[in-house]
Amino acid sequence: MTDDQYRRDYAHHLIEQVNKGHMTRRQLLVRASVFGLSATAAGSLLAACGGSSSSSSSPAASGSGQPAPKAGGTLRVSCPDSLTALDPVTMYDVGGAVMVQQVCEYLSWVENDMTLRPVLAESWSSDTSAKVWTFKLRQGVTFNEGSPFGADDVVKTFERLVDPNSGSAALSVLGGILSPGGTQKVDDATVAFHLDKPVADFPVLVSSSNYNAVILPRNYGGKFPQTPVGTGAFMLKQYTPKQGAMFTKNPNYWQKDKGFPYLDSVEFKFAADDAAAVLQLQAGAVDMQCQTPFQGSQALFKDPKLNIAEVPGTGFREVAMRVDKDPFTDKRVRQAVAYCLDRPALLQALFGGRGTIGNDTVFSSVFPTSPKLPQRAQDYTKAKQLLSDAGHPNGLTITLTTENYLEVPQYATLIKAQCAPAGIKVNVDLIPYAQYYSGKGANQVWLQVPMGITDWAPRPTPVQFVNGMLLSTSVWNSSHFADPPYDKLAAQYSATVDEASRLAVATKMATIENDETPLLAAFWITQLSARAKNLYDVGGINIYLDLSKAYLA
């Protein structure tokens, strides 16, 4: 079977899934984009599904009273400074990523609804096993210092990212999937990735969601602030650590015929502190903030000058219970704790309701294709019964260790209050953030405490959560959960391309997680970004920022 035939078959398969009711239209769009079907192809797929048409993927609310794009102006962005040197290969925080993204571009960009938009790659496809992925590159693109962009740059970029000696932060995503030598040039406009194992989500892993994966020129040698070379809409004029950075329009941007970018320049002002950022937004000293935490920013929500962009996120607070430590060795005790939580109330109290209810599995309903299990809700009768069955008819006392960070201490206090009626006395041990994550390797405090709350940043696919915290080999397995059948299912899930089988495997995994309850995932936090009302068409949120189409009107 040729790749083209295979893609046609996959397209038909997606249509069938929607028509049978196994997938929603939005899920179809996401899967089609990951699989490398173009937006027009996906559109015709939707049409083939029949029924009413929907436009769920269009990010801009065009034609809804939004003023026409206007060229010019300087956008002032508030973000924290990069914690380490500004370098696309090693960066791992918001500040570094959003600055690099103005200068450099990815093969594809993850939109807020999790579809992939082709950028430097025009299309991609895999062989039938999802082990070899071929990317067709855009032609006629040049780097801002004049050299043409081609397959050599892509090969060099990914070889650098999987080199264990480069300090690459992308190894946490690509490690065990793509090895040195696995990225090969087919011709000047085509690159093939030969993976170590089949990965159905691979295009996501080389998109902007892997924020280190910006395409750098083949001869990149570090020192990004001095040699800020990329294909992006803006060029770095000045970067002063701890103060700010200035970017100006790239006059030779490959989308200049469409008028992009509209902005003349972008200024980043580093805010070391959320309170300072809130005041700067209120005073109009900055036009937007990349990531607005809910706690402490409440004043912004009713500011008439500002909009708050909200994007359902896949970040959450993991309440891990060590399955190898009493009293949590009995899963009924873990389940009892889970039945004590009033999830909607927690979400309301901690985030003003801005989030999605969780069901104690990392397969959040925020992800495009997610299993549907009965939703767990507060049930004290059940909780007491479980405790009594587990040999604790008079209740028990547990200790919850918590980092003093963001709203986590409040969450711990709420858990304590909600557990009390079931007879579970929770002692909250509040320790500083640095102490919670201190220690070496597996001896880190947060991986050793019997019960703890850990903040997890958003991930583009559930696989990354599974690999990070739930396999017997996971390095951040704070619940010490180890279940060979689950490990096997995880490998199967990652390699499965067929949507129905993939969902079936995911459902089995989610059922195990929910039943075993090594961790509580009570809610998934919606990402917020405060933006001036006259600012339009900003792409991305949090650690992703695409200003190539943004304008001030």
Added chain:
Amino acid sequence: MTRLIIRRLLLMVPTLILVSLLIFALSQILPGDLGRTILGPYATPAQVTALNHKLGADQPIAQRYLSWAGHFITGNWGESPVLQQRVFPMVMQAFSNSLLLAALALVVIIPLAILLGVVAGLRKDGLLDRSITISTLSLTVIPEFVSGVILLVIFAVTLKWLPVTALAPPGSNIFTRLYYLILPAIPLMFIELGYIARMARVGTVEVLARPYIRTAVLKGLPRRRVIFGHVLRNAMVPTVTVIGGQIGWLVGGLVVVETLFGYPGLGKLLVDAATSHDVLILEAGVLIVAVIYMLSNLTADVIVALLDPRVRQRG
């Protein structure tokens, strides 16, 4: 007098060596390490170990200290492995920012505090004394993050009279820079004013009770000459010592104000360097603060000696 100054300057050398040793030792017990800071939370332990080895962060502490000290003394302050920026210009830039803010605050605080303190002392237990004491003390107890936020909300966000950040645009002249620093200087004035004014008041009250003041009044000296010739000169001794001790904090300890007002000064730079295991920046910054501490204390002692001949003779 000259001998006193020379002896104190020479004493600075062993003090600075001790301080630098202490910082090196203390930075070892901070949680985490250099490689982990640079590579981030997702790097494998093997990657971290390899980078620490490459940067020499795994060598014995004595060896690292000697190598650092050798370079530092010869003026080679090195490059920060975390920020990949040269240490000298970074630290000096932050230092000059801090110095400007401290100078602005002190220029207002010192005359105002002394004036209020002396006036209160001369009118001891009177209405003026009570109101000065109560108002300066209540300003002193407001933490700077509280007064800072309140001032920002009133003057920057609501009235828009003053900028919300303390850093003037690049290339601004000194007057624009000072204009941007008005708001952040006020919380510092609040804190220092009550403290220094109280010292001046106590000094004045004590001196007024001395027999030589009674003699001066009784021999018919005009009140102005008694105050300026006898009271002020003697009452200033404790005040000057206190001011000398506060300058080091104003230069190197303003973490909260620098953070709130987005001002890239020495205090925030040092905190960041400590949390990211950036020993090169930490050492350079702390040594500068230490020098400022010692120099301002020495200056205070010299002024005290000039005010009080007894101190001069003892020195």
